[in-house]
Amino acid sequence: MKQKYIDYSKVQLFWLVALRVLIGWHFLYEGLTKLINPNWSSVGYLLDSEGFLREFYISLAGSPTSLAVVDFLNIYGLILIGLGLILGLFTRISTIAGILLLALYYLSHPPCVGFKYALPTEGSYLIVNKVLIEMVALAVIFVFPTGRKIGIDRLICRKNKND
Amino acid sequence: MMEDNNKNSDSSKGGIGRREVIKSLATIPVLGAFAYGWYKKRNYEKFLKESILENINLEAVNPVFERKVSNNKQIRLGIIGTGGRGRALLKGAGFLRPEIIDDWKKGASENETDHRYRDYLEQEDLNVIVNGLCDIYEGNADKGLRACANIYREGSDGKMGSKPKRYKTYTELLAADDIDAVIIATPDHWHGTISIAAARAGKHIYSEKPMTWSVDETYEVVKAVKENNVVFQLGHQNRELESYYKAREAIRKGIIGKVNLIEITTNRNSPTGAWVYDIPEDAGPDNIDWNQFIGPAPWHDFSLKRFFRWRCWWDYSTGLSGDLFTHDYDAMNQIFDLGIPHSAVASGGIYYYKDGRTVPDVLQMAYEYPERDLTLLYSASLASNKRRGRTIMGHDGYMEVGSNLKIFADSGSTKYREKIREGIIDPSVPVFSYTPGMKKVDAITSPTEQYFAGRGLLYTYRGGKRVDTTHLHIKDWLDAIRTGSQPSCNIDRGFEEAMTAHMGTIAYRENRKVFWDPDKQLII
Numbered sequence: 001m002k003q004k005y006i007d008y009s010k011v012q013l014f015w016l017v018a019l020r021v022l023i024g025w026h027f028l029y030e031g032l033t034k035l036i037n038p039n040w041s042s043v044g045y046l047l048d049s050e051g052f053l054r055e056f057y058i059s060l061a062g063s064p065t066s067l068a069v070v071d072f073l074n075i076y077g078l079i080l081i082g083l084g085l086i087l088g089l090f091t092r093i094s095t096i097a098g099i100l101l102l103a104l105y106y107l108s109h110p111p112c113v114g115f116k117y118a119l120p121t122e123g124s125y126l127i128v129n130k131v132l133i134e135m136v137a138l139a140v141i142f143v144f145p146t147g148r149k150i151g152i153d154r155l156i157c158r159k160n161k162n163d
Numbered sequence: 164m165m166e167d168n169n170k171n172s173d174s175s176k177g178g179i180g181r182r183e184v185i186k187s188l189a190t191i192p193v194l195g196a197f198a199y200g201w202y203k204k205r206n207y208e209k210f211l212k213e214s215i216l217e218n219i220n221l222e223a224v225n226p227v228f229e230r231k232v233s234n235n236k237q238i239r240l241g242i243i244g245t246g247g248r249g250r251a252l253l254k255g256a257g258f259l260r261p262e263i264i265d266d267w268k269k270g271a272s273e274n275e276t277d278h279r280y281r282d283y284l285e286q287e288d289l290n291v292i293v294n295g296l297c298d299i300y301e302g303n304a305d306k307g308l309r310a311c312a313n314i315y316r317e318g319s320d321g322k323m324g325s326k327p328k329r330y331k332t333y334t335e336l337l338a339a340d341d342i343d344a345v346i347i348a349t350p351d352h353w354h355g356t357i358s359i360a361a362a363r364a365g366k367h368i369y370s371e372k373p374m375t376w377s378v379d380e381t382y383e384v385v386k387a388v389k390e391n392n393v394v395f396q397l398g399h400q401n402r403e404l405e406s407y408y409k410a411r412e413a414i415r416k417g418i419i420g421k422v423n424l425i426e427i428t429t430n431r432n433s434p435t436g437a438w439v440y441d442i443p444e445d446a447g448p449d450n451i452d453w454n455q456f457i458g459p460a461p462w463h464d465f466s467l468k469r470f471f472r473w474r475c476w477w478d479y480s481t482g483l484s485g486d487l488f489t490h491d492y493d494a495m496n497q498i499f500d501l502g503i504p505h506s507a508v509a510s511g512g513i514y515y516y517k518d519g520r521t522v523p524d525v526l527q528m529a530y531e532y533p534e535r536d537l538t539l540l541y542s543a544s545l546a547s548n549k550r551r552g553r554t555i556m557g558h559d560g561y562m563e564v565g566s567n568l569k570i571f572a573d574s575g576s577t578k579y580r581e582k583i584r585e586g587i588i589d590p591s592v593p594v595f596s597y598t599p600g601m602k603k604v605d606a607i608t609s610p611t612e613q614y615f616a617g618r619g620l621l622y623t624y625r626g627g628k629r630v631d632t633t634h635l636h637i638k639d640w641l642d643a644i645r646t647g648s649q650p651s652c653n654i655d656r657g658f659e660e661a662m663t664a665h666m667g668t669i670a671y672r673e674n675r676k677v678f679w680d681p682d683k684q685l686i687i
Contacts, residue, residue: 024193063275086197150186150187151187151190152187155187
């Protein structure tokens with residue numbers, strides 16, 4: 001977990017933190033809307049999957065138990081990652097979890113030639129879609145960490161140092 | 164703010180200084196902004212929903228069905244006709260050929276989402292037994308017998324019960340005293356004759372639609388059923404669909420205003436859909452009782468095509484009108500209590516399947532209900548899959564009814580004019596949508612949710628419970644027998660269904676406008 005200290009200019013730090021917070025906002029809102037909608041379920045999304053992991057996603061929808069687990073992890077995963085990114089709390093782990101979650105979304109619905117989805121998309125994509133871009137943006141956040149500069153991690157880090 | 168904080172990044176190296184805390188908590192105000200935005204958005208959505216629900220005063224709950232207990236007294240069944248539909252009815256009653264179960268088990272082992280076997284095992288045990296079977300083709304009789312013997316719902320390697328007795332004629336079956344009730348799934352031209360005989364023999368009846376093949380026998384069926392006090396159920400399993408109950412409620416509450424036009428359609432485009440069924444290789448005059456097949460129909464020499472594709476000839480069939488229109492008509496009769504129309508006109512022709520058939524493959528029928536100020540329009544094609552659904556059109560809105568229900572406000576509505584102007588109601592989005600099995604009904608739902616709901620994809624696997632409507636319809640009939648009550652599609656509904664279908668058929672075949680005389684109860 002040893003993090004290399006990077007010195008940012010004020011402008012660099014501002015935009016990196018802004019990117020982190022905005023992605024966090026998006027995660028938090030996605031999670032909360034699912035949480036308050038009693039009819040929300042990932043079943044439709046899972047069944048609509050394409051690509052080489054299609055069978056895996058469909059099998060997740062196959063049993064009520066695995067579906068309940070997927071729904072739970074998805075909702076609370078989104079909320080916690082969102083809070084983590086906004087607050088700069090456990091930023092590294094939140095960023096990694098966010099990248100993983102987005103990778104799972106992307107692999108479930110890769111916008112590749114020949115794949116057709118029932119789920120409507122809000123744009124036109126070829127291989128690159130907004131999920132992939134958000135995932136890469138999180139990768140940038142990961143290699144240019146800001147949680148220990150602007151975020152609760154700064155406080156936690158300092159405490160640990162003092163111990 | 165962040166840049167301000169940055170200026171003092173090196174201060175307070177020892178304890179936790181004020182600037183240190185500010186830097187640590189600098190992004191917390193974002194959560195405040197989030198919470199404010201969230202609150203505003205939720206309030207706006209709540210306002211929209213409540214504003215719509217003011218007008219769309221529909222209970223946001225699923226209709227409750229009071230299902231009676233099936234399990235108190237065993238009913239002994241006989242089945243007449245075990246072709247495709249007859250065997251589907253047997254499945255609904257809990258009898259399925261072991262080979263099919265083998266297939267389903269195999270399907271389930273290869274694909275986790277294949278729930279046909281599990282759903283079938285979960286289908287309620289109706290506490291019935293089949294004691295007699297009659298079919299005039301050996302192949303169908305054999306399949307039926309094996310289905311009826313499979314009382315434990317097992318595959319080929321499982322334990323079977325004894326096969327029911329096979330009767331060569333329906334009259335012998337009806338004379339049996341170990342049969343309480345019969346399922347009739349013969350070609351159309353036999354429905355009436357057998358129903359009359361069954362009622363006279365004191366057997367309860369589940370008959371496939373249409374109730375009759377000719378006008379005259381329709382009166383006879385009603386008379387025989389009522390005089391002999393048997394429970395009659397007509398095979399319109401749509402009566403069990405929850406969305407139709409919801410649609411009925413919406414109509415009663417006047418949500419779409421005064422209804423002036425109902426459009427129902429059939430859209431099929433495959434040989435099977437057009438009744439061109441496969442003919443089994445082994446079938447021939449030696450294993451088909453042709454004389455009995457002809458029955459009340461005009462004589463024709465033995466023909467495999469006519470036997471297996473009987474729906475294509477008026478001699479045995481009632482065509483689109485009796486075979487497919489009746490389901491949709493009955494659905495609308497269930498929603499509106501339409502009854503028999505004032506008049507009917509029809510047109511169409513044999514435009515695609517020029518295979519020697521006499522029934523049309525494209526048909527339009529228009530029924531008038533002047534007392535209710537509405538037209539019931541039916542349009543069918545057996546050579547196009549363009550889905551047109553069932554639409555009920557009113558001045559204030561329209562409704563699309565299927566296994567789901569969607570209500571839209573009409574852009575020219577008087578009732579919703581203000582709300583449409585204020586942007587509260589969007590005529591292009593349903594103001595109400597109902598998907599059976601959902602935990603609750605929503606006034607507005609997200610586009611994605613709508614999309615899946617429209618395709619019946621949404622709740623198919625949640626809880627994994629899917630129930631066959633045919634099963635429910637048979638259960639409704641058995642429950643009525645056990646409790647001495649009326650089933651959902653009883654003899655009166657059957658009379659209305661048969662007469663309405665016959666009016667359309669006569670209008671088409673005689674190329675004239677046909678009227679119903681409600682006093683004399685006659686088609687004129």
